[in-house]
Amino acid sequence: MKSVGERVPKLDAADKAAGKARYVQDLRLPGMLEAKVLRSTVPHGRIVSVDVSEAWKVRGVRAILTAKDIPAKAWGYAKDTTALKGDRVRRIGDELAAVAATDIEAAIEACERIKVVIEPLPAVYDIEATLAPGAPVLHESKGSNLVQTHHYEHGDVAAAFAKAAKVVEGTFTLPAQQHAALGPVGAVAEWDANGRLTLHDPTQIPFLVQRDLAEALDISPADLRIVQPAIGGAFGARLDLYPHEAIAALLARKAGAPVRLLFSRDEDFQTDPVRPRTIVKLRTAAAADGTLLARDADILVDCGAYVSWGSMTPVVMVNTFGNFYQCPAAKFRARTVWTNTQPTGAFRGFGNPELLFAVETQMDELARALKLDPIEFRLKNANRPEEVTPAGGRITSCGFKEVLEAVKAKLKRPAAPAEPHLKRGIGVAAVFHVGGGARIYRSDGCGATVKVDDFGKATVIVGATDIGQGMETAMAQIAAEELGIPVSMVRVATQADTDVRPWDVGVHASRTTFIAGNAVRLAAKEAKKQIEDARAALKLPPDAPVDKVVRAEHFRQKGRLISASAFYDPPTSMVDKANHGNVSAAYTWGCHGVEVEVDVETGQAVVKRVVAAHDVGRAINPMLVEGQIEGGVVQGLGYAMFEECVLKDGRMQNGFFLDYRIPGIKDVPDIETVLVETGDPEGPFGAKGIGEAPIVPIGPAIANAIADATGVRMREFPMTPERVWRELRNSR
Amino acid sequence: MKINLTVNGHAVALDVAPHRTLGDVLRNDLGLTGVREGCSTGDCGACTVLFNGTPIVSCLMLIPDAEGASVVTIEGLTKDGRPDPMQAAFVEKGAVQCGFCIPGMILASKAEDVPEGNLCRCTGYKKIQEAIREERRRTRPQA
Numbered sequence: 085m086k087s088v089g090e091r092v093p094k095l096d097a098a099d100k101a102a103g104k105a106r107y108v109q110d111l112r113l114p115g116m117l118e119a120k121v122l123r124s125t126v127p128h129g130r131i132v133s134v135d136v137s138e139a140w141k142v143r144g145v146r147a148i149l150t151a152k153d154i155p156a157k158a159w160g161y162a163k164d165t166t167a168l169k170g171d172r173v174r175r176i177g178d179e180l181a182a183v184a185a186t187d188i189e190a191a192i193e194a195c196e197r198i199k200v201v202i203e204p205l206p207a208v209y210d211i212e213a214t215l216a217p218g219a220p221v222l223h224e225s226k227g228s229n230l231v232q233t234h235h236y237e238h239g240d241v242a243a244a245f246a247k248a249a250k251v252v253e254g255t256f257t258l259p260a261q262q263h264a265a266l267g268p269v270g271a272v273a274e275w276d277a278n279g280r281l282t283l284h285d286p287t288q289i290p291f292l293v294q295r296d297l298a299e300a301l302d303i304s305p306a307d308l309r310i311v312q313p314a315i316g317g318a319f320g321a322r323l324d325l326y327p328h329e330a331i332a333a334l335l336a337r338k339a340g341a342p343v344r345l346l347f348s349r350d351e352d353f354q355t356d357p358v359r360p361r362t363i364v365k366l367r368t369a370a371a372a373d374g375t376l377l378a379r380d381a382d383i384l385v386d387c388g389a390y391v392s393w394g395s396m397t398p399v400v401m402v403n404t405f406g407n408f409y410q411c412p413a414a415k416f417r418a419r420t421v422w423t424n425t426q427p428t429g430a431f432r433g434f435g436n437p438e439l440l441f442a443v444e445t446q447m448d449e450l451a452r453a454l455k456l457d458p459i460e461f462r463l464k465n466a467n468r469p470e471e472v473t474p475a476g477g478r479i480t481s482c483g484f485k486e487v488l489e490a491v492k493a494k495l496k497r498p499a500a501p502a503e504p505h506l507k508r509g510i511g512v513a514a515v516f517h518v519g520g521g522a523r524i525y526r527s528d529g530c531g532a533t534v535k536v537d538d539f540g541k542a543t544v545i546v547g548a549t550d551i552g553q554g555m556e557t558a559m560a561q562i563a564a565e566e567l568g569i570p571v572s573m574v575r576v577a578t579q580a581d582t583d584v585r586p587w588d589v590g591v592h593a594s595r596t597t598f599i600a601g602n603a604v605r606l607a608a609k610e611a612k613k614q615i616e617d618a619r620a621a622l623k624l625p626p627d628a629p630v631d632k633v634v635r636a637e638h639f640r641q642k643g644r645l646i647s648a649s650a651f652y653d654p655p656t657s658m659v660d661k662a663n664h665g666n667v668s669a670a671y672t673w674g675c676h677g678v679e680v681e682v683d684v685e686t687g688q689a690v691v692k693r694v695v696a697a698h699d700v701g702r703a704i705n706p707m708l709v710e711g712q713i714e715g716g717v718v719q720g721l722g723y724a725m726f727e728e729c730v731l732k733d734g735r736m737q738n739g740f741f742l743d744y745r746i747p748g749i750k751d752v753p754d755i756e757t758v759l760v761e762t763g764d765p766e767g768p769f770g771a772k773g774i775g776e777a778p779i780v781p782i783g784p785a786i787a788n789a790i791a792d793a794t795g796v797r798m799r800e801f802p803m804t805p806e807r808v809w810r811e812l813r814n815s816r
Numbered sequence: 817m818k819i820n821l822t823v824n825g826h827a828v829a830l831d832v833a834p835h836r837t838l839g840d841v842l843r844n845d846l847g848l849t850g851v852r853e854g855c856s857t858g859d860c861g862a863c864t865v866l867f868n869g870t871p872i873v874s875c876l877m878l879i880p881d882a883e884g885a886s887v888v889t890i891e892g893l894t895k896d897g898r899p900d901p902m903q904a905a906f907v908e909k910g911a912v913q914c915g916f917c918i919p920g921m922i923l924a925s926k927a928e929d930v931p932e933g934n935l936c937r938c939t940g941y942k943k944i945q946e947a948i949r950e951e952r953r954r955t956r957p958q959a
């Protein structure tokens with residue numbers, strides 16, 4: 085009975101296609117109130133007063149909260165935020181007050197009647213200017229706008245640059261990118277009579293929300309239960325606790341009724357975390373024979389007004405920086421900064437798309453300068469299986485060579501177009517990413533229980549979260565394969581809450597198939613053993629069906645429950661103070677080859693074709709893996725070509741889908757995916773994580789193809805027609 | 817105000833405020849939550865319904881304009897528990913990820929080969945295109 089490797093349709097797809105899946109906006113509880121947050125329209129200022137007396141006069145209002153009514157203790161990664169702001173606002177969108185009412189119109193009207201007086205302070209939006217002496221400081225207790233500096237070094241960088249035949253350098257500028265998940269942000273909170281909170285929350289980290297929200301509410305985590313509805317996309321946006329989750333809970337407690345807080349789309353665009361604006365200054369050196377010698381990076385990353393995961397993107401950058409390619413010397417500094425803008429969070433790829441735009445552009449520049457084929461140059465310096473890197477990374481399975489060769493075989497130079505203003509070119513870029521978890525928290529673990537019932541049906545209860553990628557289906561396939569039963573006989577308890585499910589650190593870092601998959605596999609293996617033990621004890625024949633064995637065991641007085649639990653935490657470590665260590669139990673490589681056509685009169689670059697080759701270890705479900713690759717390619721194409729938050733005086737100017745354009749069906753090029761199966765020794769059935777890697781190389785591959793077509797180097801995303809046209813003009 | 821329309825083949829009589837949108841009424845008064853609300857500004861297509869057979873974004877249509885119309889939502893595509901061929905093709909071809917865009921995408925695809933007014937942030941559209949082609953192949957073999 086083969087399940088692993090099959091193109092099993094997603095188990096939740098039929099419900100989703102029938103409109104039956106329930107997202108947070110579909111939840112309705114009896115007596116439920118609707119909530120609205122009053123937000124600052126001032127980017128930086130001192131709050132003088134917030135007067136809610138008129139708001140209470142709106143019919144239907146049941147609760148109003150300001151900072152005075154909630155726990156004052158700051159929370160968050162840098163302990164720099166509260167659910168409602170009391171003394172200062174630090175960005176447009178800061179939460180000043182919140183209202184719960186019987187209907188949303190009443191809540192909105194009440195917010196409009198709240199009188200707020202804010203004394204404006206000078207603000208800073210630019211990520212370089214925010215570190216300049218005299219810049220307004222956002223969090224005075226922190227002394228400056230510098231959040232953190234990350235350092236890394238190996239080898240003798242100065243000597244390597246001195247002896248290099250060729251050195252390239254450049255500054256790369258990356259915009260804020262919106263997750264723009266189609267499902268809106270929101271939460272529904274209800275308290276029971278024992279003072280226990282249930283939060284319906286499409287979060288990526290149910291167990292960490294349990295911890296962090298308890299801190300924000302000043303209650304015990306034991307009194308908190310997180311239930312996840314169907315999640316309408318997340319991509320990293322829901323990897324932290326944000327104020328709205330606390331506000332929903334606080335309003336519900338105050339009102340004594342369930343409260344639903346849903347963002348409008350513009351609220352989502354204006355206030356939910358984004359991929360951080362980033363500036364990468366990079367130098368790369370190579371010897372005349374094409375041996376990579378050294379890299380030196382200096383990076384600035386925006387955190388926005390409050391620190392969330394944006395500040396940790398250098399941790400992933402550094403992992404790539406120290407491990408990717410055989411590079412004998414490397415030096416890295418990244419500083420993360422506060423500015424009076426939207427907070428920045430995790431976003432698929434987590435720093436890697438930002439860093440590798442620079443790294444992979446310079447790989448292309450060096451190959452050209454040294455007159456080497458860009459793929460041969462990469463092959464010469466590629467990581468190999470069973471290698472220990474200078475950063476301490478332990479590489480096991482490695483399909484770098486295979487993905488490079490796959491692209492080389494499939495990407496053909498197109499014929500030159502007849503029209504003289506059209507130029508065609510090809511470009512490649514590669515990616516290195518974690519594929520076996522990522523120990524950025526002390527735990528990288530996940531638990532699972534597999535029970536088999538008297539009807540032969542197996543239920544998988546696992547800590548992992550599905551955000552659309554297909555966790556449920558992959559886990560069912562793994563359990564079915566291990567138990568030797570069809571996938572149709574496996575259910576995954578995706579509706580289960582944190583009271584029922586075992587621990588998991590959350591869905592991030594492409595970790596779920598690898599980590600949760602290993603936990604499920606171990607539990608299923610043990611459950612299988614229990615069944616076989618029962619079969620032997622009961623002297624049932626080898627061909628007696630599973631349901632018969634389990635039933636006989638459960639109906640016997642000294643029988644035993646067929647149910648097994650397992651915990652998997654990968655053999656990795658957190659990085660040390662110098663950012664050395666092996667954070668992942670497996671790594672993954674990919675290469676994208678791209679064909680573009682550039683109109684040199686308008687600057688319009690169109691991606692015609694993409695070959696996306698990825699080392700996936702083993703595809704548990706090739707159809708879902710292809711879906712991850714295609715989705716990542718197109719999201720990365722949006723980031724590279726047209727997505728950008730246009731900021732003016734701290735306000736996003738294009739906070740609608742009409743103006744903030746994400747790729748539509750007509751923007752999609754011909755995409756060919758190539759799955760390279762290296763069979764990872766630690767991965768479940770050889771699998772490695774693949775959720776993030778595909779968003780990374782597409783951007784630099786396009787930039788390299790534009791350079792191939794026109795001779796012009798793009799060092800800023802998005803590569804809009806205007807920017808390309810300007811570079812073309814400057815190059816003349 | 818009083819409104820009469822046909823929803824998924826059933827006659828429906830409503831008494832609702834005239835400033836409300838068709839999408840809001842379908843979702844919140846009739847419980848047809850398969851009509852997704854992704855933006856409320858007509859830009860994402862998640863709230864697509866078939867309006868007298870033509871896909872429209874229901875978040876922009878005011879309820880008085882729906883008087884007498886026949887509206888089909890995603891719930892109305894499933895007949896006797898059997899999925900519509902387009903729903904089946906989306907499932908089989910792996911065109912569903914988070915699923916939020918999918919009801920609107922499926923309804924638009926019933927009428928359009930290239931549903932360009934419908935956004936999807938997850939799939940990259942390739943498997944959506946494959947699903948549409950597959951449905952066309954199955955339901956219009958001659959075309």
Ligand code: FES
Pocket residue numbers: 852853854855856857858859860861862863864873874875876
């Ligand atoms: S909700 Fe109607 S188009 Fe987005």
Ligand code: FES
Pocket residue numbers: 266316317552911912913914915916917918935936937938939
């Ligand atoms: S499947 Fe998630 S938006 Fe389309």
